[in-house]
Amino acid sequence: MATDLVPEVVQPAADSPRPASAPRRRRSTKTLGRDLWRYRWLYLLLLPGLLYFLLFKYLPMYGLTIAFKDYVPFLGYSGSEWVGLKHFQELFTGPDFGRLMFNTLLLAVLTVVFVFPAPIVVALLLNELRINVLKRSVQSLVYIPHFLSWTIVASLTYLLFSVDFGVIANWIHGLVGGQKTDYVAQADWFRPLIVLQLLWKQTGWGTIIYLAALAGVDSQLYEAARVDGAGRWRQFWHITLPAIRPTIVVMAILMSGNLLDSGFEQIWLMTTSLNRDVADVFDTFVYYIGITQGSFSYATAVGLFKGVIGVVLIFGSNFLAKRMGQRGLF
Amino acid sequence: MISRRRLAVAAALSTALLAASACSGGGDDKGGEAASTELTVMAPLFGTAPDPSGELQQAVEKLIGKKLQITWVPNAEYGDKSNVTLASDKIPDVMVANEKSPSFVKAAEAGAFWDLTGKLDKYQNLKPANEQTAKNTQTNGKTYGIYRVRPLLRSGVVIRKDWLAKLGLKEPQSVEDLYTIAKAFADKDPDGNGKKDTYGLIIPKWPGNYASASPYDVIETWFGAPNGWGERDGKLVPGFDTPEFLAANQWLHKWVSEGLVNPDFATLDSANWNDPFVQGKGGMIIDVNVRATQLLDLFKEKNPKDFDKVTLVGNLLGPDGEKHSYPFTGYNMVIAISKQHVRTEEQLDQVLQTLDKLESKEGSILLTNGIEGRNFKADGKYAVPINQDDAKVKAIQNDVDKAFIQLGTRASVGLGAYALRPNDEASRTMREKFDVLMNEDLKTAVFNPALGIIAPTSVAKGQTLDTIIPDARIKYLSGAITEDQLKAQIKRWYDSGGTDIAKEVNDLAAKAGG
Numbered sequence: 001m002a003t004d005l006v007p008e009v010v011q012p013a014a015d016s017p018r019p020a021s022a023p024r025r026r027r028s029t030k031t032l033g034r035d036l037w038r039y040r041w042l043y044l045l046l047l048p049g050l051l052y053f054l055l056f057k058y059l060p061m062y063g064l065t066i067a068f069k070d071y072v073p074f075l076g077y078s079g080s081e082w083v084g085l086k087h088f089q090e091l092f093t094g095p096d097f098g099r100l101m102f103n104t105l106l107l108a109v110l111t112v113v114f115v116f117p118a119p120i121v122v123a124l125l126l127n128e129l130r131i132n133v134l135k136r137s138v139q140s141l142v143y144i145p146h147f148l149s150w151t152i153v154a155s156l157t158y159l160l161f162s163v164d165f166g167v168i169a170n171w172i173h174g175l176v177g178g179q180k181t182d183y184v185a186q187a188d189w190f191r192p193l194i195v196l197q198l199l200w201k202q203t204g205w206g207t208i209i210y211l212a213a214l215a216g217v218d219s220q221l222y223e224a225a226r227v228d229g230a231g232r233w234r235q236f237w238h239i240t241l242p243a244i245r246p247t248i249v250v251m252a253i254l255m256s257g258n259l260l261d262s263g264f265e266q267i268w269l270m271t272t273s274l275n276r277d278v279a280d281v282f283d284t285f286v287y288y289i290g291i292t293q294g295s296f297s298y299a300t301a302v303g304l305f306k307g308v309i310g311v312v313l314i315f316g317s318n319f320l321a322k323r324m325g326q327r328g329l330f
Numbered sequence: 331m332i333s334r335r336r337l338a339v340a341a342a343l344s345t346a347l348l349a350a351s352a353c354s355g356g357g358d359d360k361g362g363e364a365a366s367t368e369l370t371v372m373a374p375l376f377g378t379a380p381d382p383s384g385e386l387q388q389a390v391e392k393l394i395g396k397k398l399q400i401t402w403v404p405n406a407e408y409g410d411k412s413n414v415t416l417a418s419d420k421i422p423d424v425m426v427a428n429e430k431s432p433s434f435v436k437a438a439e440a441g442a443f444w445d446l447t448g449k450l451d452k453y454q455n456l457k458p459a460n461e462q463t464a465k466n467t468q469t470n471g472k473t474y475g476i477y478r479v480r481p482l483l484r485s486g487v488v489i490r491k492d493w494l495a496k497l498g499l500k501e502p503q504s505v506e507d508l509y510t511i512a513k514a515f516a517d518k519d520p521d522g523n524g525k526k527d528t529y530g531l532i533i534p535k536w537p538g539n540y541a542s543a544s545p546y547d548v549i550e551t552w553f554g555a556p557n558g559w560g561e562r563d564g565k566l567v568p569g570f571d572t573p574e575f576l577a578a579n580q581w582l583h584k585w586v587s588e589g590l591v592n593p594d595f596a597t598l599d600s601a602n603w604n605d606p607f608v609q610g611k612g613g614m615i616i617d618v619n620v621r622a623t624q625l626l627d628l629f630k631e632k633n634p635k636d637f638d639k640v641t642l643v644g645n646l647l648g649p650d651g652e653k654h655s656y657p658f659t660g661y662n663m664v665i666a667i668s669k670q671h672v673r674t675e676e677q678l679d680q681v682l683q684t685l686d687k688l689e690s691k692e693g694s695i696l697l698t699n700g701i702e703g704r705n706f707k708a709d710g711k712y713a714v715p716i717n718q719d720d721a722k723v724k725a726i727q728n729d730v731d732k733a734f735i736q737l738g739t740r741a742s743v744g745l746g747a748y749a750l751r752p753n754d755e756a757s758r759t760m761r762e763k764f765d766v767l768m769n770e771d772l773k774t775a776v777f778n779p780a781l782g783i784i785a786p787t788s789v790a791k792g793q794t795l796d797t798i799i800p801d802a803r804i805k806y807l808s809g810a811i812t813e814d815q816l817k818a819q820i821k822r823w824y825d826s827g828g829t830d831i832a833k834e835v836n837d838l839a840a841k842a843g844g
Contacts, residue, residue: 072436072437072440073416073417073418073419073437073442074437074440074441074442074670075440076419095794095826096794158597162594162597163593163594164592164593164594180593182593182594182596182597182808184597185594185596185597185808186810187810272535272596272597273535273596273797273800273801273804273805274596274597274801274804274805274808274810276797276801288793288794289793289794291410291413291414292409292410292413292793293432293433293791293792293793294413294416294417294431294432294433294434294436294437295432295790295793296417
């Protein structure tokens with residue numbers, strides 16, 4: 001399909017005729033050395049990249065071994081004692097695990113339900129705008145919140161919603177009446193505020209990729225549809241939506257890997273004594289345990305657990321996407 | 331409003347991850363050579379970092395005969411940065427450290443720091459001046475650092491003097507008086523603007539845990555609750571497991587529900603604590619006495635002609651008619667010596683001799699006042715700033731006030747250095763009041779018998795436990811949970827490890843006391 005974002009050429013192997021593969025493999029082992037020599041400059045160019053990944057991405061993973069040790073910095077990696085799965089056991093049987101899992105997952109679900117579709121909706125709406133100048137300026141305006149740091153976003157939230165001087169809090173109070181609500185302190189309002197912040201900050205930025213996908217749609221398709229008598233809605237349903245479907249799938253797969261990342265900064269900035277029960281997530285827990293408490297091994301174990309779940313989710317959703325006839329990430 | 335600290339901590343977190351992955355730990359080949367001509371130091375900073383080649387640092391280096399390599403860390407992120415430093419293999423020779431923090435205790439018990447027990451007495455300026463304080467700094471009988479002395483008792487109530495006068499009220503003697511004043515401040519329009527827009531007491535969201543000198547802790551002590559830990563029926567129990575704790579919080583709960591407290595007390599950052607007071611929204615603050623002079627200065631900034639609006643009273647009589655005063659630990663962190671470079675007893679002796687020089691009378695004056703004749707002149711017991719228009723002199727003054735004073739262990743209470751002369755009459759009277767109130771309240775001070783004890787369980791999982799009680803307390807006060815739920819949270823503390831902590835504290839106390 002012409003509207004597909006992923007170029008056709010990258011995936012030839014699956015459908016190529018079987019007999020060709022066997023002799024090719026034999027030949028390649030024989031001539032590996034010669035090939036290496038022949039393309040030596042290309043391989044040389046590859047070297048810095050490989051080194052980079054080895055040095056900065058894979059070597060530090062050695063540090064993960066402290067998840068299986070009772071790590072004391074003074075004794076170092078080699079001096080600290082191996083304890084096997086003790087820290088994982090502690091995590092899974094500890095009193096915090098259930099709450100952390102629930103909070104993290106609930107935030108993830110809320111993100112999937114409210115935050116993930118928002119850029120799609122906004123992009124589609126923007127796409128229906130026919131005045132180009134207006135479209136462009138709206139597009140630029142909605143990017144802006146993305147560039148503010150979480151500290152500023154959290155400060156703004158406090159300023160707008162606090163019970164003593166919050167503008168929005170007072171405004172809502174004026175409309176609804178009754179007792180004043182302390183939005184920033186109450187546990188019930190923690191999740192709605194987090195979702196609101198995410199929507200405000202990330203929606204505009206998220207539209208970029210969908211708008212790019214929409215820009216790639218062949219305008220002839222629309223013309224043809226109009227000739228056949230399709231209205232705005234029909235065009236949207238049969239052309240626009242299918243056009244961005246692969247993009248949505250890719251974004252969904254990418255997101256699934258970060259499902260347990262609640263975003264340390266945002267959560268941590270919004271945590272107070274009153275909402276800690278609903279605010280504690282794995283990310284903040286790792287901070288409290290690791291940095292404040294100095295239990296580096298335990299914190300690493302928690303982080304590793306999160307990472308493993310992320311990998312499993314990425315592969316899982318990629319598999320599912322392919323199963324459902326979509327093109328996956330890999 | 332969010333303090334910048336939070337951002338800084340986030341930054342520290344990423345640094346920590348880097349450090350955790352980059353550090354190799356263990357062996358360091360530099361050995362003792364470097365330590366003998368140079369001293370690496372880490373200390374908190376309250377402003378911009380001093381220039382290492384600045385006049386003051388030069389003077390200090392000349393005095394001790396060694397080069398100084400100082401890592402200045404902004405105070406707000408000092409705790410996090412210390413923990414990260416302890417996780418790295420670059421622990422400085424000498425480090426200002428919170429010797430009770432789990433990561434320090436773990437590091438010290440693994441042998442990262444020198445045990446100075448019994449070693450300090452032969453150094454004239456390092457030996458403990460106060461036995462009670464020395465005991466407070468211990469970790470289960472061991473001394474891991476030289477304490478930085480602070481006044482032992484400085485809790486008090488700061489009150490709007492002009493509001494009291496306007497409503498014809500007297501300074502409070504007891505907690506009942508305090509309630510009457512708060513009620514009047516909230517209801518009787520002390521600022522005279524015709525609107526009911528004031529409240530009595532201002533309390534912030536407290537950054538520390540239970541028994542960390544918060545206004546809540548002070549009030550509970552007035553009601554007769556133990557300060558941290560206390561003896562009940564021959565056993566040490568945590569202060570929050572007493573009827574007095576509940577009584578104090580019931581009383582405060584009434585304050586909150588009657589609108590006598592700032593409505594945002596659960597989220598007000600302690601960095602902005604002074605604001606509502608100076609803005610005339612609230613009329614009382616329960617905190618350290620120096621907040622009174624701070625507020626005086628702020629009022630003076632607003633109106634130099636009419637600023638004498640603050641009065642300070644000491645600890646109050648409880649409902650039982652007796653006074654229980656809230657003392658502080660008498661120190662603020664210790665100076666610990668790392669074993670990483672300072673390897674042998676001989677090298678340790680060298681470092682201690684250097685520190686002894688640093689804390690001598692001459693050194694203390696450098697660290698707390700500056701260079702005599704350059705940025706200050708002595709006038710009796712006071713130091714009077716001079717030449718402050720000169721940018722270079724101003725730099726010296728800044729280096730002293732914002733940085734080097736942190737390296738002093740004795741100077742903040744005037745031992746071996748000059749006190750800064752307050753520059754107006756009101757502040758001077760206030761300063762003089764500090765000592766009077768302190769000596770008066772010391773007679774009824776309730777000390778924490780478990781300060782020198784660190785239970786292994788609290789080192790292992792203190793962090794999640796530590797928040798249970800202060801969180802529950804704030805929730806109860808704000809009406810989010812009932813008293814029964816507060817009691818349930820106290821039970822939860824016991825169930826999630828508190829029982830072990832209580833047992834360990836009692837065992838260790840018995841060992842230390844016996």
